[in-house]
Amino acid sequence: MTELIPTPTYDDLPRRLSDFGTLGEALDYAASGKRGLNFHDARGKLARVYPFSELREDALKTAYRLLAMGIGKEDRIALVAETGTEFAALFFGCIYAGAWPVPLPLPTSFGGKESYIDQLSVQLKSCDPKMFIYPPELEEMAGAAAAQNNVKAMDWVSIAQMDAQAVDLPTADPQEICYLQYSSGSTRFPHGVAVTHHAVLNNLSAHSHGMEVQDSDRCVSWLPWYHDMGLVGCFLSVVANQVSTDYMKTEEFARRPLAWLDIISSADGTVISYSPTFGYDICARRISSQSHVADRFSLDKWRLAGNGADMIRPDVMQNFVDAFGDAGFKATSFLPSYGLAEATLAVSIMPPGEGIKVELVAESELSGQAVTTDKPEKYRAVVNCGKAAKDMTIEIRGNNGEILADKIIGKVWCHGPSLMREYFRDEESTKACLVDGWLDTGDMGYMSNGYIFIVGRAKDMIIINGKNYWPQDIEWAVEQLPGFKSGDIAAFSITAQNGDEMPAILVQCRTTDQAERARLREQIREKVRSVMGMSCVVEMVPPRTLPRTSSGKLSRAKARSMYLSGDIIPYAIAA
CATH class of the missing domain: 3.40.50.12780 (ANL, N-terminal domain)
Known part of the structure; x- marks a missing residue:
């Protein structure tokens, strides 16, 4: 087998720092050089080399297919944002076709099958797409979410196998919306952030100038492409600033x-x-x-x-x-x-x-x-x-x-x-x-x-006796105890029977032993009391109970709402 050679760090193509009118123009320019994207396997070994020139060729074919399917300007196309060549070509294919790509998360951030279907369904309802495109292995879950919202759904292998006849592409204006990005708000009431070509390219220019990008630079990333830091900072930025980049998938990073x-x-x-x-x-x-x-x-x-x-x-x-x-x-x-x-x-x-x-x-x-x-x-x-x-x-x-x-x-x-x-x-x-x-x-x-x-x-602040406490500090104190990790703890304020505000802490607990749960709960209380100087309510809850945002972050506001409404049921622990 011929050894793969990554796209070069250095290139004779003069570097332009995001000074383009649209994202399509940015890829057109990057494709005239030799740099590009490089995808690595779980052990860090190079598995796929994808020059910007090949990305552009695939993206144009994708645009032709989308246009042949009746996709028009400003139509939303929901895409499962898996790190790889397929999503990259689909994203820019939407751009060339004048449609708005809408990156959606992978199931790795959610508790299980039904939770992921529910999350997809909520975001599909929010963005109202003309089509939903996903990896073949997610057909069951993606199809279920699409059916709930009456959205046409196809796997991206089927899209790639369609004929692609070259046609005239629509002209993009810098002030037109380029894509929708879901922010880290509530998963029940998602916010689709509408970003124009001019806005994203201005921000990408800020990246290159702020970081003082050099000819010797290349990027390495495991960040997910459905999150703004992964999508904008480590995918769109490297195209608009012509930086060769090495990727590993987020789930592979978690394992190794x-x-x-x-x-x-x-x-x-x-x-x-x-x-x-x-x-x-x-x-x-x-x-x-x-x-x-x-x-x-x-x-x-x-x-x-x-x-x-x-x-x-x-x-x-x-x-x-x-x-x-x-x-x-x-x-x-x-x-x-x-x-x-x-x-x-x-x-x-x-x-x-x-x-x-x-x-x-x-x-x-x-x-x-x-x-x-x-x-x-x-x-x-x-x-x-x-x-x-x-x-x-x-x-x-x-x-x-x-x-x-x-x-x-x-x-x-x-x-x-x-x-x-x-x-x-x-x-x-x-x-x-x-x-x-x-x-x-x-x-x-x-x-x-x-x-x-x-x-x-501001919205997460816990105020007790006129003093402000940040939930991150309370959660951090609990994380220092053996057996707990980031993401297992949610801290927020509740109103006690006397009308005073007090912190409540939900802790995902994996042990089934009642006595051990009681010991852990008391240990957490003592830890918070020693670090924060205050008493708190501690509830042990089952694993995978705490809700997440679209980017996989803990949603304290939703955890609080679910706890107070009884949707989160803590383990019963004898006093």
């Missing part, structure tokens, strides 16, 4: 996370690779039982180790440095950032080389008082998420809309060309967060010397 680092180690050139905090955490934990990391990994070429999508934990990042420093990893490679789908993706990016910078903030100051950087008696470590991305403006506002000074915590608002057009067919929700061209992100933070610090989500 260190293969991610193997791919980085073997990369030709400098590497840009992103991950939420948990990705770094799982690698540091997995390597802790091994030695001689320098014999296996070569991470000195990892130029930018991006971090985003969730709250950045400085202790986790330090553990990663400790685990892989001998393999050449540098702490200054960390690149914290902040973004959300409603802004296409990036809102702020740390200047390369500055690494992770932390300020210690007194818990008492999270209610809106002045921030101090002197270590207080009780404090939170808040990570610097960088400066506003190119063409983006950030403001911190108080409850009455007033702009707050540096080091005062308030709501994070942003303004720029890459903001979404709207939530698809949801005028009320659009008006609630888009005001006079500004986006209310729903996040809380503060500015300091031009840098943004994010402290949490």
Whole structure:
């Protein structure tokens, strides 16, 4: 068998940094060079080389097929976003045909068959697609969801086998909507973020400028393509900025996370690779039982180790440095950032080389008082998420809309060309967060010397006796106990019988022993009391009970609603 050779890092084609009118134009240009996409198997071995030229050829054929099937401009085409050549060609095929691709999740983020069908059905109802296209192995579940919504469904192998007669393609306008991206809101009331060609290309330009993309750079990613950081940051961005990229599937990363680092180690050139905090955490934990990391990994070429999508934990990042420093990893490679789908993706990016910078903030100051950087008696470590991305403006506002000074915590608002057009067919929700061209992100933070610090989500805040607590901190305290992991715990506030607010914690418990459940519950209570200084309600619930958003994140708001309505039934534990 002939050994596969990945697409090159270097190319004679002059690099253009997302200065195109439409995504179709971006792929047209990238296809004139030699770079492209490279797909690796579970062990990190190269399995498929896919130059941008081949992607464009396949995408054009797909567009011709879609047009022959009656697909027209602005029709929504729902696509299961599996990392691979099929989805890539379908996504850009929709773009060339003037339709709006709508990436939908894989079943790996959900508890079971019925839960996944339900999730697909909700999103299909929301985006009202002309067609739903999926991998053949998901035919039963995808077909069931499509039938519930009377949507025409086909597997993508059948699409690829159709004749493709070349026809004239519709002309795209930069101000037209390009695709719909589902944000990390409630899975019961999903928000389809409508993004224009101009918005996405502006944001992709912000990526390349903020990261100071070099000729020696290539990207490595395991992030899912149904999430904005994976789709925009590690798929669309590499096309619009002509960066060769190496992929492994998200589910393969979950099974063999260190293969991610193997791919980085073997990369030709400098590497840009992103991950939420948990990705770094799982690698540091997995390597802790091994030695001689320098014999296996070569991470000195990892130029930018991006971090985003969730709250950045400085202790986790330090553990990663400790685990892989001998393999050449540098702490200054960390690149914290902040973004959300409603802004296409990036809102702020740390200047390369500055690494992770932390300020210690007194818990008492999270209610809106002045921030101090002197270590207080009780404090939170808040990570610097960088400066506003190119063409983006950030403001911190108080409850009455007033702009707050540096080091005062308030709501994070942003303004720029890459903001979404709207939530698809949801005028009320659009008006609630888009005001006079500004986006209310729903996040809380503060500015300091031009840098943004994010402290949490406003809607998730737990307020007890006038003090603000972030559920992430409570969940983190429980995760430090043996046997618990990220995603097993949901913290939110409830009203006690005396009318006071108090935290409730739902914990997915795998043991069937009643006495062990009772012991674990008490252990959790004591841990939260010692770390947070407060009492709480702890309920043990069955595995796979806690609800997830469309991108696989924990949905605390939905967990709270299901708990209070009785839809989540805790285990009965004797007092």
